[in-house]
Amino acid sequence: MPELFAAFPDVMDVRELAAALHLSRAGAYNLMNAPDFPTLKIGGRKLVMKQDLIAYLRRHTNGGGNPGQEP
Numbered sequence: 758m759p760e761l762f763a764a765f766p767d768v769m770d771v772r773e774l775a776a777a778l779h780l781s782r783a784g785a786y787n788l789m790n791a792p793d794f795p796t797l798k799i800g801g802r803k804l805v806m807k808q809d810l811i812a813y814l815r816r817h818t819n820g821g822g823n824p825g826q827e828p
């Protein structure tokens with residue numbers, strides 16, 4: 758099985774998160790501001806590690822497929 762989000766870097770910014778999850782930029786910011794989302798705050802930037810995003814999605818998926826997987 759291909760790795761989830763293989764086309765994305767190991768640490769993603771808001772723009773990359775939005776692209777990976779097919780969200781608007783505002784939607785990605787909302788997700789990054791969620792209390793249980795694994796956001797890294799470095800300076801004024803909000804980032805998420807790809808492995809933490811995958812773990813977060815697996816914890817919050819109810820029997821779903823493989824989100825973010827390239828066809």
